[in-house]
Amino acid sequence: MTAALVDVPSEEWIELIDVPDDEVRARLLRLGLLDGRVKCHRQIQNGPVVIQRHGTELALGRPLAEEITVERASSDRAPR
Amino acid sequence: MTREDPMRSFTSDDTETSVALVGAPNAGKSALFKRLTEEYVDVSNYSGTTLKTTSVTMGSTELTDTPGINGVSSFSEEERVTRGIILDTDAVINVVDGTQLDRDLFLTLQLLDMGVPTVVALNMMDEVAAANLELDIDTLETALGVPVVPTVAVTGLGVDELQNRLSEASAPASTPIDSYYDALPDDIDATRAEKTLLIEGDEPTARRVDTRNLVADGGDTSPAVVDKRETVYRERRTRVQSTVETVEHATTSGEPSKKWLEDLLMRPATGIPIVSGLLIAVFYFMGVVVAQMVVGYTEEILFGRYYNPAVETVVDNLLPTTEWAAHVEFLLINDNLGLLTITVQYILGVLVPLVAAFYLVISILEDAGVLPRLAVLADRGLNRIGLNGRAVVPLIVGMGCVTMAVISTQMVGSRREQIITTALLGLAIPCSAQIGVILGILAGLGFVWWAGYLLVLLGVLGVTGIFLDRVLPGDQEALIEQLPRVRAPRPRNVARKASNRTAAFLREAAPLFAGTAVVVSTLDYAGVLDAIITALRPLTAALGLPASFGQVLVLGLIRRDFAAAGMTDLTLGAPQTFVGLVVITLFVPCILTMTMILKEHDARSALLMWVGSWVTAFTVGGLAAAALEVIL
Numbered sequence: 001m002t003a004a005l006v007d008v009p010s011e012e013w014i015e016l017i018d019v020p021d022d023e024v025r026a027r028l029l030r031l032g033l034l035d036g037r038v039k040c041h042r043q044i045q046n047g048p049v050v051i052q053r054h055g056t057e058l059a060l061g062r063p064l065a066e067e068i069t070v071e072r073a074s075s076d077r078a079p080r
Numbered sequence: 081m082t083r084e085d086p087m088r089s090f091t092s093d094d095t096e097t098s099v100a101l102v103g104a105p106n107a108g109k110s111a112l113f114k115r116l117t118e119e120y121v122d123v124s125n126y127s128g129t130t131l132k133t134t135s136v137t138m139g140s141t142e143l144t145d146t147p148g149i150n151g152v153s154s155f156s157e158e159e160r161v162t163r164g165i166i167l168d169t170d171a172v173i174n175v176v177d178g179t180q181l182d183r184d185l186f187l188t189l190q191l192l193d194m195g196v197p198t199v200v201a202l203n204m205m206d207e208v209a210a211a212n213l214e215l216d217i218d219t220l221e222t223a224l225g226v227p228v229v230p231t232v233a234v235t236g237l238g239v240d241e242l243q244n245r246l247s248e249a250s251a252p253a254s255t256p257i258d259s260y261y262d263a264l265p266d267d268i269d270a271t272r273a274e275k276t277l278l279i280e281g282d283e284p285t286a287r288r289v290d291t292r293n294l295v296a297d298g299g300d301t302s303p304a305v306v307d308k309r310e311t312v313y314r315e316r317r318t319r320v321q322s323t324v325e326t327v328e329h330a331t332t333s334g335e336p337s338k339k340w341l342e343d344l345l346m347r348p349a350t351g352i353p354i355v356s357g358l359l360i361a362v363f364y365f366m367g368v369v370v371a372q373m374v375v376g377y378t379e380e381i382l383f384g385r386y387y388n389p390a391v392e393t394v395v396d397n398l399l400p401t402t403e404w405a406a407h408v409e410f411l412l413i414n415d416n417l418g419l420l421t422i423t424v425q426y427i428l429g430v431l432v433p434l435v436a437a438f439y440l441v442i443s444i445l446e447d448a449g450v451l452p453r454l455a456v457l458a459d460r461g462l463n464r465i466g467l468n469g470r471a472v473v474p475l476i477v478g479m480g481c482v483t484m485a486v487i488s489t490q491m492v493g494s495r496r497e498q499i500i501t502t503a504l505l506g507l508a509i510p511c512s513a514q515i516g517v518i519l520g521i522l523a524g525l526g527f528v529w530w531a532g533y534l535l536v537l538l539g540v541l542g543v544t545g546i547f548l549d550r551v552l553p554g555d556q557e558a559l560i561e562q563l564p565r566v567r568a569p570r571p572r573n574v575a576r577k578a579s580n581r582t583a584a585f586l587r588e589a590a591p592l593f594a595g596t597a598v599v600v601s602t603l604d605y606a607g608v609l610d611a612i613i614t615a616l617r618p619l620t621a622a623l624g625l626p627a628s629f630g631q632v633l634v635l636g637l638i639r640r641d642f643a644a645a646g647m648t649d650l651t652l653g654a655p656q657t658f659v660g661l662v663v664i665t666l667f668v669p670c671i672l673t674m675t676m677i678l679k680e681h682d683a684r685s686a687l688l689m690w691v692g693s694w695v696t697a698f699t700v701g702g703l704a705a706a707a708l709e710v711i712l
Contacts, residue, residue: 023155027560029313030151030186035321042346047460048469048559050346054182055211059456061468061559 005049005060005068008040016051018069031056037073098142099246100165102191103175104184105148105158106449106564108203111233111573112175113145116243133161141246144169150562151187152194152277154284157490163284167273171197171249173242178208178215178230181328185320186313188224193257193316195272197249200228201242206235214329223323225252234570256315260308269293281307342566345453355457358450362441370437371516372523378429388421395420411601417642423597427590430645434516435481436582442477443577447569451476452561459559465545466552468493468559471501478509481585482640482669485509486676493557499685500548502677506669506689507696508541513641518661521647525654536662540700596638596671609634619698623659624705626650632664639670655708663701668693 008014015037019025028034033053041052049065051058060068101109101116117136135144146165147158154160166172174191176184191198200220208215221228227245231238260279264270270278270289277285344350392413399405412420445451451473459469471492478485482505489501510518522530549556603609613630620629628650636643643664652660668690669677677686 024558024560026153026309026313027150027155029310029317031562032182032186032317032320035317042343044346044456044460045348047348048456048561050456050563055180056183057563059452059459059469059559059561059563061459062463063556064558064560 001072002069003072005040005051005065005070006043006062008043008049008070008072010040010042012040013037013073014040014051014070015073016068017071020067021064024064028058031058033058040070096140096142097170098144098168099249100144100146100162100169100172101175102146102162102166102172102187103148103201103203104150104177104180104187105562107148107175107177107180107184108231108233109145109148109175112173112201112203112231112239112242113143114573114576115233115236115239116143133165149187150183152190153280153282160284163277163282166191166194166196167271167285169196171199171246173201173246173249174198175201175203175233178202178204179211179213181215182320182324185323186316189255189316189319189323190276192224192226192251193255194276195251197251198226199242199246199249200224200226201233201238202228202230203233205230205237206232212331214331216327216329220323220327223326226250256319257312260312263308279308280312281309342453342563345450345566346456348457351453351457355454358445365441366434366437366516366519368519368523370433372520374433374437375430375516378433379425383421383425383429388425391420391424407605410605411598414601414604416604417597417600419594419597419601423593426645427586427593430516430641431513431589431593432582432586434513435585436578438479438481439578439581439585440574443574443581444569446577447567447573449564449566452563453566455559455561456563463556464549465504465542466500466549466556467497467545468557469561470559471497474501474505475509478505479511479515481513481589482506482509482511483589483673483676486673486680489680494554496552496554497557499552499681500545502681502685503548503689503692504541504544506673506677507544507666507693508537510537510644510665511640511670513639514644514665517641517644517648518665521644521657521661525657529654529658533658533661533665536700536704537665540666540696544696592671593639600635600638623663623698623701624709625652625656625660629660632660633667636664636667637671640664640667641670643667655705655712658708659701659705662704663697666693666697666700668697 002017005014005016016028016034019028019034025034031053033051033056038051038053040049041057042050044050046062048059048061051060101113103109113134113136117138133144133146135142137143144165146162149159149162152159152163152166154163172191174188176188188198188200202215202217202220205215215230217228217230227248227250229238229242229245231242233239257276257279261275263279264275268275268289269292274285274289278289345354395409395413399409410418412418415422417423445454454476455469455472457469458472462469462471471489474485474488474492477488485505486502489498489505492498492501518533522533600609609631612634613627616630616633617627620627620633623629632643632646632650635646644661647657647660647664650657650660668674674686674690677689
């Protein structure tokens with residue numbers, strides 16, 4: 001089931017599958033955030049979305065998070 | 081030496097070598113830098129275009145600290161500065177956060193792909209244990225093929241070994257990246273490092289290599305950028321993952337977390353009150369403790385009672401009673417801006433305490449990891465005025481010194497954001513020296529005036545931002561911000577940062593103050609100031625202020641805080657004082673700031689900002705005066 005990153009509830013495990021901006025995609029790739037599952041740590045109301053993986057926390061501004069498509073995982077197990 | 085690259089070499093004999101500390105933000109580079117260079121005093125700050133890098137010469141080795149990065153490319157100002165250093169250095173110490181191997185090894189492998197001689201400092205080993213992790217260092221060393229030294233930078237553990245093994249810095253002769261080099265022209269004149277960046281599509285490297293090849297060939301065989309960035313990055317990530325799998329083991333299951341403070345800060349419901357509380361504490365400290373108590377003591381007692389009278393007596397006695405001596409005497413000790421009296425009082429008695437206090441506060445927030453979280457909280461509000469949360473840093477720095485903030489605007493993103501931030505800084509952000517004096521005056525008027533003053537400034541800030549967001553071409557850049565762990569600030573770190581910054585500020589500002597003082601005193605003596613004040617008469621009258629306010633404005637053309645200080649000498653009613661304060665806050669940026677704006681932007685933008693602030697200051701001041709007349 002795909003959704004926009006802004007529409008994912010906090011604390012849900014997701015996979016980022018489409019990041020339209022080349023530079024943003026490269027930056028996320030470097031940090032390992034495109035390798036597999038990440039946690040949508042916090043949705044700040046009308047503000048940035050914080051995603052988390054292995055203790056790396058990254059805040060993405062809302063306009064950016066609106067463009068990112070994610071795959072919502074069915075279970076909430078940690079990825080390893 | 082295991083590398084065949086003819087362009088660079090690293091040896092530890094007595095020839096001069098350069099070594100750079102490279103790593104992710106918050107991996108502990110600066111703490112390690114401090115440990116490695118403890119016994120050396122020869123520290124120098126090189127100011128790059130925006131970011132300061134620090135170098136220390138240790139015997140025959142020059143060690144440079146670099147801005148934190150997650151990879152070598154040109155996505156941000158930090159990356160551009162650090163990439164430049166990496167391309168020119170003989171070797172690097174790659175500082176890796178042991179608790180963040182999965183994030184940090186990408187940079188390590190990239191450095192090795194580039195063939196940069198490397199020693200890995202596996203830092204934060206104390207926190208690795210606390211996070212229930214176990215790292216197999218021998219395996220990591222084998223996997224990377226370069227020395228790996230476990231360290232705890234804050235306690236100094238492993239620093240000696242790191243120093244000893246620096247001479248073993250190396251890079252594997254070949255890495256999986258080699259297979260991609262085929263995509264480049266065979267005869268290209270580029271180092272391994274440059275080739276790697278070329279296939280990763282790094283534009284500045286392409287230009288650098290282009291120029292060289294054009295010069296060498298005299299022809300136009302330009303090596304086009306071969307953009308295989310995504311493929312190369314993905315391949316490197318698979319190497320990172322397989323390395324982490326063999327090296328890192330969880331000792332117990334379960335997540336070790338003490339993240340409640342982080343969580344509280346990030347939730348608007350709790351974060352905003354915490355931040356507000358923090359800001360109130362900061363303003364109490366800056367505005368009451370430092371600006372009033374400390375500065376009051378230095379100005380009135382130290383300078384007013386002891387220093388100034390003593391200097392005046394000495395100058396009086398030393399100078400002969402001839403006509404030319406009277407001119408000199410006026411320059412040196414006049415009551416407005418004497419070079420030896422008021423100027424010195426101003427720099428040492430007012431600026432030093434205020435600026436030092438401000439940098440102390442900023443360094444504490446920075447060391448505690450609070451600033452990126454402020455950016456996240458502020459993002460929503462700043463989005464409305466065409467900025468993203470990162471602009472919160474220059475805006476806060478601006479309250480210390482607008483000039484420095486203008487320099488730091490290069491870090492907020494695109495040119496569009498830089499212009500908006502700079503305009504807001506020049507217009508509506510009072511600097512610490514000014515805030516101190518203004519807070520003092522407003523404290524005398526009462527809380528209502530203080531709140532009204534804040535409201536007017538925020539209103540101007542909002543309207544200007546929205547206006548610029550509408551009229552400037554382009555789209556705003558979205559926030560991408562890594563959030564470091566929140567931790568208790570370390571006093572040594574904080575003290576070092578604060579004192580370095582204060583010293584750097586004084587080195588730049590003090591000569592300018594002195595120069596300004598001489599010019600203004602000369603103009604004063606020649607009667608030019610009086611002429612300007614007369615010319616300003618209609619404007620001051622329109623605001624319902626006395627002619628002497630014109631003198632305040634003239635001072636404000638030069639230094640915003642001179643104007644604020646000048647306000648203390650006028651005897652005005654509460655509404656007049658309020659209008660005066662609003663006008664001098666919105667009034668033109670100081671000469672030093674204008675110089676910086678000219679340097680960072682173009683003359684047209686600078687002139688527009690300057691004229692715009694005249695117009696805004698008098699329009700808003702006039703409106704405030706009219707409104708107050710109706711209300712009171």
